[in-house]
Amino acid sequence: MLKNGQIENFKNYSQFQSVAEFNEHFGSWMEKFGREFTRSEKIALVQLSRFAVKVVGVTNLKIGTALKVLHEKYNGNGISRSTWKRMSAKAKKIGLLVVHEMKRDSGGQSSNLYVFMRFEGGGGNLDDSGGDRHLSNRNLSNQPEPPCAEKLNHHKTNNLETIKKDIEKNCNAVSELAAEPLDHTYTSDHVPRPFVNLVKVFFNNCDTIEEYWKMAKLAAYKYVLEKDHTLVLDVAIQAFKQMIRKLKKVRLKKPIAYYYTIALNKFADQFYQELDEIGEKDVYGM
Structure with missing residues (x-):
């Protein structure tokens, strides 16, 4: 103790x-x-x-x-x-x-x-495979050296160089594609369309749209209101509009944190309002 x-x-x-x-x-x-x-x-x-x-x-x-x-x-x-x-x-x-x-x-x-306690995402076991990974690296280091280039005939050398160039070209193309941001049309279907249509006007990026929706869902979960989909959508939209109004007036260091706080307060008001209504029904026998 x-x-x-x-x-x-x-x-x-x-x-x-x-x-x-x-x-x-x-x-x-x-x-x-x-x-x-x-x-x-x-x-x-x-x-x-x-x-x-x-x-x-x-x-x-x-x-x-x-x-x-x-x-x-x-x-x-x-x-x-x-x-x-x-x-x-x-x-x-x-x-x-x-x-x-x-x-x-x-x-x-x-x-x-x-x-x-802090939320670590349940990722404590992600490093369990580390030992195998290091073992694999050690095993690779003990493998015999590949034959030197001079021992390969000219035809095979040209083929290897061609394959290498093709691989590098494909890798560069994939990297460029991965680096290119995706617009609102790539937003996940679980995000309601009215919310997407609002946020895309200001942030036409699927990751950003999904992140704002996630924060609204987090706020709803805290007050046990996540199943009221109509309420969650309404609060998410109102909180986003309020955040945009604030951004028009002042510079926010973390707009999404401000948005989350607004949503959290709105869900809190709804949560305690519902509890008060339950209390009144019990008191008056309704």
Whole structure:
């Protein structure tokens, strides 16, 4: 157990330089693993992320305190302790959270220190083949030298030179094609056409269009609204228009980050509005 103390004492546990960076990584976690959590568990996880702001990505919290906040926020429609624990267990299992038990000066557990981890994309095993790759290189280095050019007859030498030139020519053509940017007509079919038609006016590049749509989806996943396709499209369009208006007035260092923040706020408003409506229905028996 760690000794309890002020949250500032645990700054060294933070994995992030800013709230924006934390939100980006949290969104990536939710995009990949969001469907592993129930709606109630997602509500708990989102609330936990909101506590982790003073020290970015870290919060010292009692479960009872978290449940009380959720209970009051949603007019008595909070979540259970078992739901919170299931959320915590799932988040730890996938690597999103590291949880440390905190102890009182007098002994016994007082709270938990929740530490959000960076999203590394599940790519930790990409280097597993490195040993084989190095082995192959070593084996190649031990192979006998090919016969020198003088030992080949003139006809074979000319053929090899011709083949080599053809290969180089084809490689150059492929490189030029790869370097050439692709316009909006190459955008993936999963991006709605109305969104493509809007963004192409300003960024006629399929990769850029797909990246903006991806950020809108990330923001929707964070607030469990990804299945409302009409809402996601509407928010994506409105957020992009708002970003363009801002660009007309000032220079933005990272326009897509500004766009993501706008979309995130719009989804947050919708998320809490829906929860308030659920609370009112329960209160008035509707």
